[in-house]
Amino acid sequence: xxxxxxxxxxxxxGRPNVGKSTFLNRVIGQKIAIMSDKPQTTRNKIQGVLTTNxxxxxxxxxxxxxxxxxxxxxxxxxxxxxxxxEVDLILxxxxxxxxxxxxxxxxxxxxxGVKTPVFLVLNKIDTVHPDExxxxxxxxxxxxEFTETVPISALEGNNVEVLLDQIKGYLPEGPxxxxxxxxxxxxxxxxxxxxxxxxxxxxxxxxxxxxxAVSIEQIKKEKGREVIDIMATIVVExxxxxxxxxxxxxxxxKEIGQRAREDxxxxxxxxxxxxxxxxxxxxxxxxxxxxxxxGFND
Ligand code: GDP
Ligand code: MG
Ligand code: K
Numbered sequence: 001x002x003x004x005x006x007x008x009x010x011x012x013x014g015r016p017n018v019g020k021s022t023f024l025n026r027v028i029g030q031k032i033a034i035m036s037d038k039p040q041t042t043r044n045k046i047q048g049v050l051t052t053n054x055x056x057x058x059x060x061x062x063x064x065x066x067x068x069x070x071x072x073x074x075x076x077x078x079x080x081x082x083x084x085x086e087v088d089l090i091l092x093x094x095x096x097x098x099x100x101x102x103x104x105x106x107x108x109x110x111x112x113g114v115k116t117p118v119f120l121v122l123n124k125i126d127t128v129h130p131d132e133x134x135x136x137x138x139x140x141x142x143x144x145e146f147t148e149t150v151p152i153s154a155l156e157g158n159n160v161e162v163l164l165d166q167i168k169g170y171l172p173e174g175p176x177x178x179x180x181x182x183x184x185x186x187x188x189x190x191x192x193x194x195x196x197x198x199x200x201x202x203x204x205x206x207x208x209x210x211x212x213a214v215s216i217e218q219i220k221k222e223k224g225r226e227v228i229d230i231m232a233t234i235v236v237e238x239x240x241x242x243x244x245x246x247x248x249x250x251x252x253x254k255e256i257g258q259r260a261r262e263d264x265x266x267x268x269x270x271x272x273x274x275x276x277x278x279x280x281x282x283x284x285x286x287x288x289x290x291x292x293x294x295g296f297n298d
Contacts, residue, residue, distance in 0.1 A: 007056040007174035008088030010167060015103035018095040019123040023154035024048045024059055055168050056176045060087065084114040089170050091119050096151070097127040100139045108144050117147035117170055121163065126153040189216050191267060196232055196260040200245060203256050207244045212236050228270050233277045245278050253278065
């Protein structure tokens, strides 16, 4: 029997820190969406492409959805709901360890208005006893009609293949949209900025809120030179935050730069010279212009 080629777009939604980026990275096998133990690390949608011999799945890692507190929040939600309508399938990912919460309720509210099939993906099953799983499943299913329910561990890989099989079952017949060797259609510029942002958030622990942005001023490779020169600015909201990011005699910024550079070199497969600056721009989240500057266009 001839197997028809299937392809489609799959949106991953869920509260912050349920493991969306971890899942995406496991499936695509390359660090494209940044992972951290802090919420809302991913602000833009990132696509990862999984190509097999008879299918292509294009995953979208949507921002952690939450009730809007400011302009950026509004923007994120609009972006997410638009995405829901356009995709072939939605993976609603939850953390079985935490169970049902208000954040979930809000996302389900947004999902109710769309006709796209929704899978309930219960992540982090490695953290709970199997007996604890069923009550959690019931909790979610009493509130929403899911197309499928799949427990997984994105971190350890349990049941991820099963989920991929299920996903394939819901994809329409379609062409291979992207070349087989392409794992993301995001410009490297964005990935680089996210890698820097990830390091800044990790390194400064709780001292720096999520209100930082990274803008890439320049990526340059001069003829005959082995090294790619990258100049980037970390944008914070307050002078005190600038001090923290720079650190004592620049130690923190240096450390952020070194760690980011290693990841960027892996990404680009080339030596990198990274020059980092820190700039204060007050209340950037509420300024539409700033949003455009940082690439949050819709
Ligand atoms: P996101 O905000 O939904 O993208 O979540 P992340 O992928 O950044 O993951 C948040 C945290 O949860 C990270 O510390 C991950 O290592 C952890 N995590 C993700 N998936 C699993 C899992 O299956 N099991 C466990 N134990 N931890 C996980
Ligand atoms: Mg994420
Ligand atoms: K996160």
